[in-house]
Amino acid sequence: MFKNIICFLIILLSLPVCAATKDNAKRVELNDSQALSVAHVMINAGDLDKATDLLNDILQSKDVNARTGALFELGRVAMARGDYSTAIKYFLTILKYHPGATAVRIELAKAYLSDGEYSSADFNLRLALADKNLPDEVQEQIKQMINYARYKKDWNLYAGFSIVPDSNLNYATGRREECINTMFGVLCRELEDKSTGIGVQYSLGGDYYIKMTDHFGIKTSASLYALDFPNSTFDDYMLYMAAGPRYIIDKLGEISVQPFTQLRWYGGKYYNTVPGVRTDIDIDLTKRIHLSLGGSYSRDIYHNDNLDNMLRGNEYSTYIQPRYYINNKSFAFVGLTYTTSTAKLKSYGNDSIDYSIGYFGELPLTLSLYTRFDLTQTKYNDSQYFIMDDYTTKQFTRKDIGYRLYLRLSSRYLEYKRLYPSISYTYTKRDSNAPAYDFDKYRFQIEINYRF
DSSP states (O other): OHHHHHHHHHTTOOOOOOOOTTTTTOOOOOOOOHHHHHHHHHHHHTTTHHHHHHHHTTTTOOOOOHHHHHHHHOOOOOOOOHHHHHHHHHHHHHHHTTTTTTTHHHHHHHHHHTOOOOOHHHHHHHHHHTTTTTHHHHHHHHHHHHHHHHOOOEEEEEEEEEEEEHHHHHHHHSEEEEEEEEETEEEEEEOOOOEEEEEEEEEEEEEEEEEEESSEEEEEEEEEEEESSSSGGEEEEEEEEEEEEEEEEETTEEEEEEEEEEEETTTTTEEEEEEEEEEEEEEEEESSSSEEEEEEEEEESOOOOHHHHHHHHEEOOOEEEEEEETTTTTTEEEEEEEEEEESSSSSGGGEEEEEEEEEEEEEEEEEEEEEEEEEEEEEEEEEEEOTTTTTOOOEEEEEEEEEEEEEEEEEGOOOBTEEEEEEEEEEEEEEEGGGGOEEEEEEEEEEEEEEO
């Protein structure tokens, strides 16, 4: 009976038929494309076991397109069985080699939604929506799924581990000595050499959303960042905790307000406490443009009395960052952040403006690239005396220009389960009208991140 049904379905598809007589006298073999069509019909008819057997046979084909099609249909089988983690595995395997496959990305997003991984679904849906060839009805469906993910999102976790070689741990200028003219002649003091080292960085954090109504809830956030070196002089630990109201604007975005506290330990000692409050707004302006903006206020309180007497103060910051999705595998962004800070010793307070530009893209050869460049201009609030390169001292207001380039290259081929290895490079340089504050440094990182 089953063989007759299959032959009838094939006839409907206008494909060459396989005819099996009672004595099996005649048999016509299906090619890979025809077999995929049959498997597709089987899945729609609910005959998942037979479809799986046929698809596993197609996976042995020499035709890469046939194998890719079989993986896609096996993903559909897993979805039909409610095995969403397996479906995700199949769809991700295809996207490793074909990142521009919008249909696969949409199915992956559906699997993420079904599995409760709303942040991952949102990421893939926004890329898929940037495909200019999508029909209007599909675009509308994707927008609805993005909105659904925003409402259903209940947690977001991340973890990372990396090995960190650093060329200038102590931000030294690279000069050997600093000299000054006096009535007794030129007096000099030796400056610190650049300290290099290889450290270990690890992080763990996430958000949890407590839902009170469809639109309103509480967003709680926590994160731990740690950077360890063999000599604890440059160890750096930060603990961040926040909680506050979150409101979802239907089909547009969300806004959250979070009081927070950040604790920091540096060089093995408790360094400071930073309580404050922040506001973040995320808005979908168009199908390709997403806007993030917000601001914060914090109070810097230092554990060391001497530091506290100089540096204790307030900090106000505001930012805006539009993101543009170029196509279904890349996006670019620009950003502007303005920060003003006060200090008990006025010359340590400052105003700064940070300009940023960045890009993410999934490249050929299973590679992904993320890059960001920042330019930061800082002007301090009052003058002080500085020693110049010509051995004189001058009183003026310090001004800095900072440059930071970050590059991260990942290979989708090397992904294993939920582990994502990558290599990153960071170059940082600061030019100052006060020579003692010039420095440059670079840092390579071998990173392994985990997606929950």
